Amino acid sequence: MSVLIVGGxxxxxxxxxxxxxxxxxxxxxxxxxxxxxxxDISKDxxxxxxxxxxxxxxxxxxxxxxxxxxxxxxxxxxxxxSSVESLLMG
Numbered sequence: 001m002s003v004l005i006v007g008g009x010x011x012x013x014x015x016x017x018x019x020x021x022x023x024x025x026x027x028x029x030x031x032x033x034x035x036x037x038x039x040d041i042s043k044d045x046x047x048x049x050x051x052x053x054x055x056x057x058x059x060x061x062x063x064x065x066x067x068x069x070x071x072x073x074x075x076x077x078x079x080x081x082s083s084v085e086s087l088l089m090g
Contacts, residue, residue, distance in 0.1 A: 002026035002044060006063050007051030008079050014049075017081050021088065023047065031055035041066045048074040049084065 003018060005011055005028045015025050029039055031051075037058045041048070048067050050060060060076075067074040077083045 001046040004041060004045045004048045005051065006048065006059065007031045007055035009054065014081055014084060017085070031059040037062050041070060041072065043070060045072055048072055050074060050076045051079045052076050053079050
C-alpha cells in the first residue's frame with residue numbers, strides 16, 4: 001500500500017516502521033513551503049499520513065479537502081511512531 005506523508009522533516013524511522021506493516025512511502029512533503037498548499041495528490045495513494053506537529057493549517061486543510069474528494073483514508077497524528085501505530089491499528 002502506498003502512503004503520502006505530509007509534514008515532518010526527518011521521517012526515516014516512521015518510513016522504516018511503515019515498511020514493516022506493508023506500507024511503502026510513495027511521496028513525502030514537508031508542508032512548510034507556501035507552494036505545498038496546492039499539492040496534487042495522486043489517485044494511486046492508498047493512505048495519507050499528516051504529521052500535525054510539522055504542517056501548516058493551510059496545507060492540512062488542502063489535504064483534507066483533496067483526500068475527501070478522492071476518497072483516500074487520511075490519518076492525522078503526532079510525529080511519534082507510537083501515535084502513528086495506534087491510529088494505524090485502530
